[in-house]
Amino acid sequence: MFGQNFITDKNLILKIISLLKNDGNTxxxxxxxxxxALTTTLAKQFAKVVAIEIDRDMEEILKSKIKSDNFELxxxxxxxxxxxEMLQKYIADYKNIVLISNxxxxxxxxxxxxxxxxxxILSQGVFMFQKEVAERICAKVGDKKYNNLSIATEFYAKAKYEFTVKRNMFNPVxxxxxxIVSLDFNENKIGDVKNALEFVNFVRKLFNNRRKTILNNVKSSIQGVxxxxxxxQCEINPQLRPENLSIDDYMRLYKRIK
Structure with a gap:
């Protein structure tokens, strides 16, 4: 119902969790x-684990499996x-807050x-994505899969494609x-613009027609310019396509019109 594919390989579980930084107060x-599958090991290794689950069928399974005082469901x-708002009650007690998700x-x-x-608020994230999406998230300027999602990710964090997970390691397959993609939220460019969400939306607009030149995209997406x-003025070749521009190019464009 909720599109979940459960991990069955114990070595894979340990490999994923090992990517999280643990300073003893995380x-x-x-x-x-x-x-x-991940939660049981997380609760044994980390100071506090808060799991968020939508599927009511999982509630009793999780509560019966994990009875640690440091686990909250x-x-x-x-x-x-x-x-x-949810994280406010934890910020004072934990040096690092990390996010993990299959x-x-x-x-x-x-x-x-x-x-x-x-x-x-976060220091790190470790995510399992569909391989194609992970490649887009981690793509760099000039790559075929480089798009607005690649730029948004680079804006908020340093992304690393850690490793591929074959489909037969899940149930159902x-x-x-x-x-697996890791994100270091301590390395970001958020402070370089006044409005982070506005900048991300700005980039998304300029990728609306990625087959067109950046000149045509600017003409159709930005009014009165x-x-x-x-x-x-931004020293950008007007004949380039959106995937040929770096995040710094987009930031120059954004700042120039603001």
Missing amino acids: LVIEIGPGQG IMDDVLEIDFA TPYYITSEILFRAFEISP PKVDSA DATKLLE
């Missing part, structure tokens, strides 16, 4: 614990939770952007392979 927020829709494919981008919203002059 709070782990797990999105979509499912039957607790929140039964709710992750897309409806006010994360900033992300359901159908809400991948929504969960990622929820993480971006609270990234100033999905139709595609997955990949001399597109040729703007690109000249």
